[in-house]
Amino acid sequence: MRIAVLLNMVPDLVEELEIDSTGKALDTQWMRYVISESDDHALEQALLLKDRHGASVSVLALDYGDADQVLFAALARGADEAVKLTGIPESGLGKRAAAATFKEALGEVGADLILTGVQAIDDLDGHVAGMLGGLAGMPYVGVTRSVEPSGDGKVLVQKEYPGGVAAEIEVTLPAVIGVLSAPQPPRYVPVARIRDVKKTRTLDEREAAAVTVPAQPTIIRMFMPEPAEHAQMLEGSPEELAEQIVKILDDRGLTS
Amino acid sequence: MTPAGRDVWVHVEHLNGKVAGHTYELLGKGREIADALSGRLTAVLIGGGIQPLAETLAADGVLCVDDAGLADATPGSHAAVVKALAEKEGPHALLLGATSMGMDLACLLAAALERPLMVNCVNLQVGDGRLVATCQMCGGKLLCEAEADGPAVVTVVPGSFPAEAGVAKGAPPIEAVPLPADLGAVRTRAVRMIEPEPGDVDITKSSVLVAVGRGIQRQDNIPLAEELAGILGGTVCASRPVVDQGWLPLPRQVGKSGMIVKPKLYLALGISGAPEHTEGMKDSDLIIAVNSDAKAPIFDVADYGVVIDMYDLIPALTQALQARRA
Numbered sequence: 001m002r003i004a005v006l007l008n009m010v011p012d013l014v015e016e017l018e019i020d021s022t023g024k025a026l027d028t029q030w031m032r033y034v035i036s037e038s039d040d041h042a043l044e045q046a047l048l049l050k051d052r053h054g055a056s057v058s059v060l061a062l063d064y065g066d067a068d069q070v071l072f073a074a075l076a077r078g079a080d081e082a083v084k085l086t087g088i089p090e091s092g093l094g095k096r097a098a099a100a101t102f103k104e105a106l107g108e109v110g111a112d113l114i115l116t117g118v119q120a121i122d123d124l125d126g127h128v129a130g131m132l133g134g135l136a137g138m139p140y141v142g143v144t145r146s147v148e149p150s151g152d153g154k155v156l157v158q159k160e161y162p163g164g165v166a167a168e169i170e171v172t173l174p175a176v177i178g179v180l181s182a183p184q185p186p187r188y189v190p191v192a193r194i195r196d197v198k199k200t201r202t203l204d205e206r207e208a209a210a211v212t213v214p215a216q217p218t219i220i221r222m223f224m225p226e227p228a229e230h231a232q233m234l235e236g237s238p239e240e241l242a243e244q245i246v247k248i249l250d251d252r253g254l255t256s
Numbered sequence: 257m258t259p260a261g262r263d264v265w266v267h268v269e270h271l272n273g274k275v276a277g278h279t280y281e282l283l284g285k286g287r288e289i290a291d292a293l294s295g296r297l298t299a300v301l302i303g304g305g306i307q308p309l310a311e312t313l314a315a316d317g318v319l320c321v322d323d324a325g326l327a328d329a330t331p332g333s334h335a336a337v338v339k340a341l342a343e344k345e346g347p348h349a350l351l352l353g354a355t356s357m358g359m360d361l362a363c364l365l366a367a368a369l370e371r372p373l374m375v376n377c378v379n380l381q382v383g384d385g386r387l388v389a390t391c392q393m394c395g396g397k398l399l400c401e402a403e404a405d406g407p408a409v410v411t412v413v414p415g416s417f418p419a420e421a422g423v424a425k426g427a428p429p430i431e432a433v434p435l436p437a438d439l440g441a442v443r444t445r446a447v448r449m450i451e452p453e454p455g456d457v458d459i460t461k462s463s464v465l466v467a468v469g470r471g472i473q474r475q476d477n478i479p480l481a482e483e484l485a486g487i488l489g490g491t492v493c494a495s496r497p498v499v500d501q502g503w504l505p506l507p508r509q510v511g512k513s514g515m516i517v518k519p520k521l522y523l524a525l526g527i528s529g530a531p532e533h534t535e536g537m538k539d540s541d542l543i544i545a546v547n548s549d550a551k552a553p554i555f556d557v558a559d560y561g562v563v564i565d566m567y568d569l570i571p572a573l574t575q576a577l578q579a580r581r582a
């Protein structure tokens with residue numbers, strides 16, 4: 001099986017977010033990017049399939065944010081090939097354009113199974129996984145927690161629904177799967193190993209195809225939420241805070 | 257692009273023979289949008305043996321495709337049906353839940369119908385005949401207002417609008433439509449449903465929940481939360497990353513893909529309050545949130561908040577509760 005994994009970089013929420021002077025976008029100047037969490041799981045899912053059933057794993061990323069770091073880390077974790085799609089604006093692309101760009105690149109790379117995260121925290125005009133499925137005319141299932149081969153060009157996936165219920169769905173390849181979680185946490189590789197990989201391996205750089213996106217929403221403004229209600233904040237030393245919490249619970253009969 | 261009228265369509269989601277609660281929220285909001293567009297509000301109900309569900313839907317009409325072949329639907333089969341229905345005259349606005357089913361379907365349909373898509377919307381209006389959506393981004397830390405110049409597809413976060421207005425007072429007119437698409441061409445097939453594993457505790461029945469998030473940092477720290485829960489006569493539950501790490505089993509997960517809980521007390525430790533999490537706990541009677549980040553969105557749904565490293569608070573709180581009990 002030939003697996004392609006699409007890796008997207010998103011703002012690191014550990015850092016402060018700032019809106020730029022246009023009021024319509026995040027200020028990317030000081031922004032730290034990290035791999036989108038569910039893409040990290042998609043890569044783990046691909047590597048598990050490789051370990052257990054044999055597969056080649058190609059990873060693809062658009063060249064913005066910290067694409068090199070993310071791609072080298074993926075090679076260090078066990079991916080066979082890393083493709084960087086160049087000529088991307090510094091702030092990245094909308095999700096529909098990203099999906100269309102990946103679609104063109106996948107035509108060259110070739111894959112039976114395309115895995116990527118089901119959702120990224122900066123999604124607005126779609127989710128890359130589902131848009132790619134739709135644009136490529138391939139079967140698509142998202143919000144999965146497990147992908148297993150089931151013989152004759154098919155995979156069995158578990159798709160999560162609310163309330164802890166999941167559906168087992170058989171999907172005919174070639175297909176796109178939007179991963180929520182891999183069956184086990186993403187594997188860790190030491191930073192030294194990534195450093196080694198940077199010295200010994202190279203990224204396959206390819207010019208991204210120009211794509212046109214027919215229908216795009218227009219951003220009016222971005223802003224921080226100013227909720228009507230906010231928690232009453234407690235203050236003091238840990239002991240004083242503990243006392244205040246006990247009092248609140250006492251008043252509601254929750255300590256007895 | 258397929259031709260579009262002025263109507264609003266709401267995709268009706270159902271699981272195990274029941275309409276999902278957010279569908280009524282979409283119908284309530286859909287009514288406002290349809291009125292503003294001078295169009296009709298249509299509920300699109302697809303499945304096998306589901307026609308009786310139509311009676312509860314407040315809409316000008318229900319487009320109902322009830323076919324045994326759709327009994328175990330996949331996003332692919334629903335997409336094929338809605339696409340075929342929309343091909344004649346699609347709606348100006350197609351509203352779906354930002355749910356496991358709705359997200360998949362929205363992407364497939366936006367691509368197939370060449371319509372713009374706006375995801376994770378928490379507010380929706382019409383301005384100058386355009387759909388204006390306010391969408392949640394960055395785990396609830398950011399909002400983006402966007403508009404579509406023409407017909408569009410929108411996914412709406414469950415819990416964003418009141419449900420009452422979407423529940424039918426009288427039975428709506430139902431238009432039964434024969435299966436409009438060839439399901440044989442759909443390359444996804446539902447095999448079976450997997451129910452949550454029993455055996456562990458049922459967190460939906462616990463009146464006190466101590467919830468741990470990624471801020472708990474290590475599996476070794478879970479016993480600290482368990483001790484606290486023990487004193488309070490409650491149970492430990494978790495956000496998704498904690499379950500993904502394998503530190504607690506899936507039945508303990510609260511949120512979109514976990515359980516919906518409404519305990520008397522929800523004590524959130526190191527949980528940021530992403531929309532997918534708060535969807536599962538925001539209706540708790542009392543929410544106390546402990547987080548080291550003063551800007552964490554969890555404080556927008558909590559009644560009381562404490563900005564502190566949880567490891568500075570937990571020992572003092574455990575001790576104070578023990579003293580209270582003694």
Ligand SMILES: Cc1cc2nc3c(=O)[nH]c(=O)nc-3n(C[C@H](O)[C@H](O)[C@H](O)COP(=O)(O)OP(=O)(O)OC[C@H]3O[C@@H](n4cnc5c(N)ncnc54)[C@H](O)[C@@H]3O)c2cc1C
Pocket residue numbers: 038118119143180395468469470471472494495496497498509510511512513514515525526527528529530531532533536546547548549552564565566567
């Ligand atoms: C389709 C889909 C379904 C999902 N379903 C669910 C679901 O059912 N349930 C769910 O929970 N998530 C779900 N998610 C994931 C969700 O989007 C968030 O990623 C997740 O809720 C974040 O969990 P968290 O708050 O524990 O982690 P984070 O967002 O990483 O937050 C950790 C928090 O801990 C705080 N912290 C760190 N250290 C400390 C300390 N020492 N003391 C105090 N505070 C500290 C940080 O300030 C931060 O706010 C879903 C996502 C998708 C895409």
Ligand SMILES: Nc1ncnc2c1ncn2[C@@H]1O[C@H](COP(=O)(O)O)[C@@H](O)[C@H]1O
Pocket residue numbers: 033034035066069070073074077187188189190191194
């Ligand atoms: N050991 C690792 N395993 C997998 N991914 C990593 C690892 N180290 C760093 N990364 C990824 O590389 C990116 C940059 O990381 P950093 O160098 O820590 O800023 C992040 O998006 C990480 O997810």
